[in-house]
Amino acid sequence: MFNLEGAIRIWRRQMAGSIRSSEVLDELESHLREEITRQIQSGATEQQAYEAAVARLGEPAALRYEFAKIGNSQRSSRKFLRGLYVGAIAFVLFVNTWNLLESELSPLERLGGFFALSLVVLYLSCLPQWLKTAPPNRYLQVEIAIKLGSNFVVVWSLWSLLDALHLVNFTLGFLPTIIGWCLCAAAGLSAVAFALNASRRPPGEIEGGASLQPRPIPPNCPAPPEFLKSAGLSKRIDPSVERSLEIAHAEALRLGHDFIGTEHVLLALLKLNDSALMCVLGGLNLSSEGVQAEVEKLAVPTVPRHAGGTIPFTPRSQKAMRLAQREAKALNHCCVSPEHIFVGLLCEGGGLAGQVLRKLGVNLDRVRQEIARAGC
Amino acid sequence: MAALDIHSVTMYSIAMLAKELVAASTEPLILSLLVEGESYGYALIQEVKRLSGDKIEWTDGMLYPVLHRMEREGWIQSRWGEAENGRKRKYYSLKKDGEKALKEQREQWVTVSKLFRQLWKEEYV
Numbered sequence: 001m002f003n004l005e006g007a008i009r010i011w012r013r014q015m016a017g018s019i020r021s022s023e024v025l026d027e028l029e030s031h032l033r034e035e036i037t038r039q040i041q042s043g044a045t046e047q048q049a050y051e052a053a054v055a056r057l058g059e060p061a062a063l064r065y066e067f068a069k070i071g072n073s074q075r076s077s078r079k080f081l082r083g084l085y086v087g088a089i090a091f092v093l094f095v096n097t098w099n100l101l102e103s104e105l106s107p108l109e110r111l112g113g114f115f116a117l118s119l120v121v122l123y124l125s126c127l128p129q130w131l132k133t134a135p136p137n138r139y140l141q142v143e144i145a146i147k148l149g150s151n152f153v154v155v156w157s158l159w160s161l162l163d164a165l166h167l168v169n170f171t172l173g174f175l176p177t178i179i180g181w182c183l184c185a186a187a188g189l190s191a192v193a194f195a196l197n198a199s200r201r202p203p204g205e206i207e208g209g210a211s212l213q214p215r216p217i218p219p220n221c222p223a224p225p226e227f228l229k230s231a232g233l234s235k236r237i238d239p240s241v242e243r244s245l246e247i248a249h250a251e252a253l254r255l256g257h258d259f260i261g262t263e264h265v266l267l268a269l270l271k272l273n274d275s276a277l278m279c280v281l282g283g284l285n286l287s288s289e290g291v292q293a294e295v296e297k298l299a300v301p302t303v304p305r306h307a308g309g310t311i312p313f314t315p316r317s318q319k320a321m322r323l324a325q326r327e328a329k330a331l332n333h334c335c336v337s338p339e340h341i342f343v344g345l346l347c348e349g350g351g352l353a354g355q356v357l358r359k360l361g362v363n364l365d366r367v368r369q370e371i372a373r374a375g376c
Numbered sequence: 377m378a379a380l381d382i383h384s385v386t387m388y389s390i391a392m393l394a395k396e397l398v399a400a401s402t403e404p405l406i407l408s409l410l411v412e413g414e415s416y417g418y419a420l421i422q423e424v425k426r427l428s429g430d431k432i433e434w435t436d437g438m439l440y441p442v443l444h445r446m447e448r449e450g451w452i453q454s455r456w457g458e459a460e461n462g463r464k465r466k467y468y469s470l471k472k473d474g475e476k477a478l479k480e481q482r483e484q485w486v487t488v489s490k491l492f493r494q495l496w497k498e499e500y501v
Contacts, residue, residue, distance in 0.1 A: 026466075030465050031436060034459075072451070
């Protein structure tokens, strides 16, 4: 027996993982209930109404990103940060130039100092533009590098303090000290440039600058339960997984196959463009198009033989679904989501999807790490 | 327009209209609806759907970040009230700055519309 209030409570807990504000959650819940009422008045059952209403509201990750943009879109604070960034570069350039000119250094040391200073200023000047245009897989690596580099600011500052208090007895020369301070400024300002740029980039951005695809409004009635059961799914699933199975069905038809194999399920996950799964792929240095191309090398189209009606799932794709359910349960997630299906395909291993993922070097532990990082 | 920069892919319509066009028209539509009087998110979506003959269906959840952003801009204000079924509901209404913003956006749309009318020579553009 479907418990509507219980389902709404679970939905709210799920949303609360992405959206912290209780006021926003109250508003979204109010909307959800209105849509459920409308669906029921149109003849849907409570469960159908609930699932359709949840699907219409959209993915928590996408909503979180949109609400986060509001917090980051305060123009005055961005202008201030930009001004601070430019001013800091000018300050670093001025102070270090003055130091290098006024200090007693050999011509070679002075030249070395100016060379290092020029490199740092050039790097800081080009960094904002590069961050804007960096592809997502590189962007994540840069994010890690900048976070690690910002530790240098702490270490250098601490060392300088200990040196000033004569608590350490190891003094670098004048030139290495200047270079150290330039690097410290570079590390700190890199974090500022990254923060300025981070708010512009959607979490699910894929190559070519394409943003989150708008989620199509699903039909009022979800997929019939027997279609989901025929996929081997018996537990609660995210509406996006239902959608992906419908796309898998369409992919099988497109390729002229009379079965839904793991390759169709993988193609469907890629075409679904789920933001959390795209984050996971980005963390694995994979692009949606690249994986799709590899699948289509193996999934050869044939002359359609299917007469009509629903195409069945293969035993391998059903096994992948069961593994996905197990993964969701192991992670204590209440719903099976696209990223669990991805793990299921990888664990199943023997089907075309598993072969492609292994060929691309996808490692199960890394996938689980990326899922945890993406906040799934 | 700011709408395109911020949420060009979030407000989506089925098939008929380009997503950029739907995104660009979101704010003036919300402002125009609120000029008629106070309303709430769900009703705004249903009203847009009805007035457009089902050609524009906003992605439900994505309306709310837009409303919140417009509230931060100072164009609209909100209050919590009670719905007919006794549950609480958040109502939005237009502020003076919102009326000004609507006037500016309306002028821009009229400019574009006049240009199309000249080019296409259709009275209903």
